[in-house]
Amino acid sequence: MPLWTWTGLKAGKAATRWPQSGPDGQEGVLGMPRLDIAACRSGCDLCVESCPTQAIHQVDGEPVIDYGRCIVCQRCVEECPEGAMQSSYDWAFGVRQRSDLIWSAALESAEAADLRKRIAASQRRSLHIRHVDAGSCNACESEISALDNPFYNLHRLGIFFTPSPRFADLLMVTGPVTAPMHDVLLATWEAMPEPRSVMATGTCAVSGAPMDEGYAGGSGLEGILPVDIWLPGCPPNPAALIHALLLLVERMPQKVTGGQYAQ
Amino acid sequence: MNMHSPMNNCSIRSVTAGQLAAVAQECLDQQMRFLMAWHDWEGQQCVVRYLLSQKDNPEFVLLELRGTDTIPSLAALVPLLGWYEREMQDLGGLHFTGHPEPFPLIIHEGFSIPQPPLGINGSSGHLSGLYQPPTMPEVQGDQVQDLYWGPVRADVVETGEFHYSYIGEAILHYHPRLFFKHRGMEARFAGQDAQRSVYLAERVSGVGSACHALAYCQAVENAWGIEVPPRAQLLRVILVELERLYNHFHYFGQLSKTTTLKVGAATGFLMEEKVKQLAGELTGSRYLRSLLRVGGLRRDLQAEHLAHALEPIIDEGEAYLDRLQQTATHLDRLMGTGVLSPSAAFDQGATGPVARASGLDRDLRRDHPYAAYHKLRFNVPVRQKGDAMARSDVRGEALREAIALLVQASGRLKAGPVHAEFDVPGGAQQGLGWAETPRGTLIYAVRIEDGRLQRVKIKSPSFSNWRVFPLTVHGTNMMDYAINEASFGLTIAGCDR
Ligand code: SF4
Ligand code: SF4
Numbered sequence: 026m027p028l029w030t031w032t033g034l035k036a037g038k039a040a041t042r043w044p045q046s047g048p049d050g051q052e053g054v055l056g057m058p059r060l061d062i063a064a065c066r067s068g069c070d071l072c073v074e075s076c077p078t079q080a081i082h083q084v085d086g087e088p089v090i091d092y093g094r095c096i097v098c099q100r101c102v103e104e105c106p107e108g109a110m111q112s113s114y115d116w117a118f119g120v121r122q123r124s125d126l127i128w129s130a131a132l133e134s135a136e137a138a139d140l141r142k143r144i145a146a147s148q149r150r151s152l153h154i155r156h157v158d159a160g161s162c163n164a165c166e167s168e169i170s171a172l173d174n175p176f177y178n179l180h181r182l183g184i185f186f187t188p189s190p191r192f193a194d195l196l197m198v199t200g201p202v203t204a205p206m207h208d209v210l211l212a213t214w215e216a217m218p219e220p221r222s223v224m225a226t227g228t229c230a231v232s233g234a235p236m237d238e239g240y241a242g243g244s245g246l247e248g249i250l251p252v253d254i255w256l257p258g259c260p261p262n263p264a265a266l267i268h269a270l271l272l273l274v275e276r277m278p279q280k281v282t283g284g285q286y287a288q
Numbered sequence: 289m290n291m292h293s294p295m296n297n298c299s300i301r302s303v304t305a306g307q308l309a310a311v312a313q314e315c316l317d318q319q320m321r322f323l324m325a326w327h328d329w330e331g332q333q334c335v336v337r338y339l340l341s342q343k344d345n346p347e348f349v350l351l352e353l354r355g356t357d358t359i360p361s362l363a364a365l366v367p368l369l370g371w372y373e374r375e376m377q378d379l380g381g382l383h384f385t386g387h388p389e390p391f392p393l394i395i396h397e398g399f400s401i402p403q404p405p406l407g408i409n410g411s412s413g414h415l416s417g418l419y420q421p422p423t424m425p426e427v428q429g430d431q432v433q434d435l436y437w438g439p440v441r442a443d444v445v446e447t448g449e450f451h452y453s454y455i456g457e458a459i460l461h462y463h464p465r466l467f468f469k470h471r472g473m474e475a476r477f478a479g480q481d482a483q484r485s486v487y488l489a490e491r492v493s494g495v496g497s498a499c500h501a502l503a504y505c506q507a508v509e510n511a512w513g514i515e516v517p518p519r520a521q522l523l524r525v526i527l528v529e530l531e532r533l534y535n536h537f538h539y540f541g542q543l544s545k546t547t548t549l550k551v552g553a554a555t556g557f558l559m560e561e562k563v564k565q566l567a568g569e570l571t572g573s574r575y576l577r578s579l580l581r582v583g584g585l586r587r588d589l590q591a592e593h594l595a596h597a598l599e600p601i602i603d604e605g606e607a608y609l610d611r612l613q614q615t616a617t618h619l620d621r622l623m624g625t626g627v628l629s630p631s632a633a634f635d636q637g638a639t640g641p642v643a644r645a646s647g648l649d650r651d652l653r654r655d656h657p658y659a660a661y662h663k664l665r666f667n668v669p670v671r672q673k674g675d676a677m678a679r680s681d682v683r684g685e686a687l688r689e690a691i692a693l694l695v696q697a698s699g700r701l702k703a704g705p706v707h708a709e710f711d712v713p714g715g716a717q718q719g720l721g722w723a724e725t726p727r728g729t730l731i732y733a734v735r736i737e738d739g740r741l742q743r744v745k746i747k748s749p750s751f752s753n754w755r756v757f758p759l760t761v762h763g764t765n766m767m768d769y770a771i772n773e774a775s776f777g778l779t780i781a782g783c784d785r
Contacts, residue, residue: 241471
């Protein structure tokens with residue numbers, strides 16, 4: 026069918042080569058707010074009040090942000106009178122340690138610093154992913170599915186989705202883990218051969234926010250499965266997903282340590 | 289108006305349990321259509337409400353039944369109410385007598401909760417339990433095979449468990465078990481600040497974020513009597529039509545995938561991506577989140593040049609739809625597949641493109657205008673055959689209409705404020721907000737007291753269409769199942785809530 030062949034050739038050219046080169050496709054897409062602690066007015070707690078998911082707490086008069094609870098709603102940015110909370114394009118928030126999602130003025134962990142130096146250690150390892158929806162709003166699935174569209178074309182990176190957990194290296198979980206999904210999720214993980222990895226995909230899966238509490242919520246993967254990569258974002262965009270996948274296979278460095286984003 | 293807090297755009301009629309069936313019949317005779325039913329506990333008093341639309345009249349009709357939690361089921365007379373009644377039984381602690389399918393719906397067999405979470409005493413405790421197979425009609429026969437598929441299926445899809453009884457290729461019975469993803473969204477709103485809960489509405493169904501935010505905001509604006517400024521109304525149209533556009537491109541990608549038209553699938557998904565990238569650039573969010581607020585928009589958007597930015601998408605989208613129209617191998621699989629008759633569509637509550645493909649000419653944007661739709665011109669495509677082909681045709685035309693609306697709306701933008709100033713009123717109010725989403729009728733009903741939400745009911749289009757879909761599967765064959773499902777364009781998150 027020449028009609029579709031021609032279309033196919035055109036669509037083929039749509040693929041970006043990112044992260045090697047080319048656009049990441051996220052022009053203008055807002056990420057997690059940045060905290061400029063120098064601008065913060067001591068004793069004010071408007072950001073704490075503004076946050077619908079309790080991602081911001083006050084410790085010794087200063088805000089501490091848990092990006093694992095952030096849904097990128099930008100309300101703290103709007104409500105901070107000093108401009109200390111600033112909107113940013115920081116969305117590549119995949120990290121190996123849950124604690125790295127918590128903002129702290131202290132210096133970064135040794136492991137992350139090490140990772141940051143190590144780029145493209147191996148381009149060979151391929152990855153097979155099994156996805157499980159443990160109660161998402163479906164925006165996370167929508168972004169994960171986008172990885173297979175001609176623009177991101179995940180296959181070019183040697184990363185594939187597989188229907189069977191038996192062939193999967195990575196379990197990608199979305200949603201806060203609702204009660205009926207708890208055992209189903211564990212059974213899927215059990216069915217995977219070792220070594221197996223787990224990615225908490227989206228803020229819901231990282232912490233449950235904003236779907237924790239309530240009679241049918243869940244608190245994400247903490248204490249349920251051993252998580253290798255925590256990726257908050259509501260939803261994490263396709264480039265953030267690619268970054269987190271390449272972080273897992275040590276082909277890209279971690280960007281965030283102690284809640285701070287490397288330039 | 290009545291002595292309780294009134295709901296705008298509605299004429300309210302009080303009924304007793306004894307009158308209910310007769311009044312329902314009367315409404316049907318006047319060609320009204322039931323849209324949804326929900327319960328509320330106002331203090332210790334149980335209230336059940338039935339919302340109906342009238343023919344050629346933008347005013348809704350609301351039947352209100354107060355003071356009893358044991359109510360005769362209307363499901364035999366108005367089948368679409370069957371699921372709403374079961375939901376009220378599971379979550380509200382109500383009883384519907386004479387229900388033809390009195391089984392659990394939201395809370396699965398094997399699961400329980402200490403008290404009904406939307407019951408007289410409010411929510412406490414957590415859902416827990418162990419998997420048990422669903423209640424199912426018994427299908428007997430020598431060669432009948434049973435297949436349970438899910439809840440984790442192939443591919444990146446939402447969670448649901450599908451049960452098929454079949455002989456060879458022929459499906460005798462099909463039953464989707466949903467609500468694995470039930471997050472108790474309606475209860476989450478309760479007690480929250482009505483002004484600040486848009487973020488919850490945005491997360492009920494991710495690919496409908498903008499429509500959910502809009503319907504929610506309109507419900508609160510309706511309750512508080514807020515006039516949204518014209519610029520914000522047009523920008524709201526732009527946001528929800530962008531949402532429609534990426535959803536419809538996704539639909540054609542998915543449909544092509546099931547007819548094994550690989551390039552057609554890739555093209556649809558690429559077009560979807562282009563619209564999302566445009567949305568990201570215009571608004572900061574690929575899902576058009578964090579933009580709406582009660583009273584208008586949180587910030588202004590520079591959408592004046594949208595038509596220009598859309599040009600490549602318009603040309604490629606047009607060429608894409610034309611190519612699909614010329615691909616016999618694709619169309620052959622759609623023709624005659626999954627037929628939904630007009631009467632089944634009406635009785636069982638089909639909505640959106642699914643309903644319009646079965647001859648029901650309804651669209652909230654035209655019939656009950658909101659935002660700036662009354663100022664804009666657009667067509668509502670309708671087909672009669674009710675097969676996958678008709679559903680796909682309706683979506684195709686709706687995609688073109690969405691583009692036309694985006695061009696029109698952006699061309700009419702004039703400088704001005706993007707949100708209204710208002711004071712949050714004290715006391716009790718109720719409001720209704722709605723939107724025609726890419727999948728059909730979405731309605732929010734809210735009850736507020738002193739600025740805090742007391743009850744929020746969400747009627748999502750997929751809750752309606754999931755009920756209808758199995759009717760088109762019984763008696764068809766396994767080979768066509770995936771195509772038929774894709775032709776409905778369902779989501780599960782919105783249905784499960
Ligand atoms: S952007 Fe994140 S931290 Fe800020 S208010 Fe929203 S959820 Fe909280
Ligand atoms: S993280 Fe956000 S986008 Fe993802 S499932 Fe949860 S609410 Fe939806």
